[in-house]
Amino acid sequence: MQQEEIKELFKKNRALLTGHFKLSSGLHSDTYFQAALILQHPKEAEILAEKLAKKIKENNIEVDVVISPAMGGVIIGHEMGRALGTRAIFTERIDRKVSLRRGFSVNESERILIVEDVITTGLSTKEVIDTVKSIGARVVAVVSLVDRSAGKVDFGIPKFSLLNLEVKSYKEEECPMCKEGNTAVKPGSRK
Numbered sequence: 191m192q193q194e195e196i197k198e199l200f201k202k203n204r205a206l207l208t209g210h211f212k213l214s215s216g217l218h219s220d221t222y223f224q225a226a227l228i229l230q231h232p233k234e235a236e237i238l239a240e241k242l243a244k245k246i247k248e249n250n251i252e253v254d255v256v257i258s259p260a261m262g263g264v265i266i267g268h269e270m271g272r273a274l275g276t277r278a279i280f281t282e283r284i285d286r287k288v289s290l291r292r293g294f295s296v297n298e299s300e301r302i303l304i305v306e307d308v309i310t311t312g313l314s315t316k317e318v319i320d321t322v323k324s325i326g327a328r329v330v331a332v333v334s335l336v337d338r339s340a341g342k343v344d345f346g347i348p349k350f351s352l353l354n355l356e357v358k359s360y361k362e363e364e365c366p367m368c369k370e371g372n373t374a375v376k377p378g379s380r381k
C-alpha cells in the first residue's frame with residue numbers, strides 16, 4: 191500500500207486532519223494526527239499491523255517479542271504480536287523511568303521489535319530501546335504507524351513506518367495561517 195492510500199485510510203477515520211489547529215502544546219499546525227482514532231477500530235488496527243508485519247518479514251527480520259510503550263503503542267503493539275505470532279508486552283513510565291512491569295520479562299536470547307504509534311523526536315523510543323538493552327535483550331527493529339520526523343530519526347537499527355509526515359508547527363505569533371486571518375481550532379472540537 192502506498193503512502194497516499196495509508197493517508198486516505200487515516201483521513202477516512204479522522205486520525206489525520208488537515209486544517210489549522212491549536213495543539214495541546216499550544217503550537218499551531220496545519221496537520222493533526224491521533225492514532226487512537228483509527229486504532230479504536232479493531233479491524234483497521236489489524237490491517238495496519240499486517241502491513242507493518244509485512245515490512246518486517248520482507249526484510250527477513252526475526253522477532254520473538256514485541257514491546258511497545260504505553261499508552262500509545264499498546265494497541266498497535268498487541269496487533270503486531272498477532273500478525274507476527276509473538277508475545278506482545280509493553281513498557282510503562284513510572285516516576286519518569288521507562289520499565290517493564292506486571293511480571294513482564296524478556297531474556298537475553300530474545301529478539302525484540304519495538305512498536306510505536308507515532309515517532310516524533312524519537313527520544314521516548316530511544317528510552318524504550320535503552321530499557322530493553324539494559325535487560326540484556328537485543329532490539330532488532332523499530333516500527334511505527336507514523337514517522338513525524340519524515341524519516342530523520344535514526345536509532346542505528348532498521349526502522350519502518352507506514353507513513354512519513356513532515357508536520358510543521360508554529361508559535362502562534364509566527365503562524366502563517368493566523369497571519370492570513372484564519373482562526374485555529376482545537377482538534378476534536380466539533381463545529
Ligand SMILES: [Zn+2]
Nearest residue numbers: 218365368374
Ligand atoms: Zn495559527
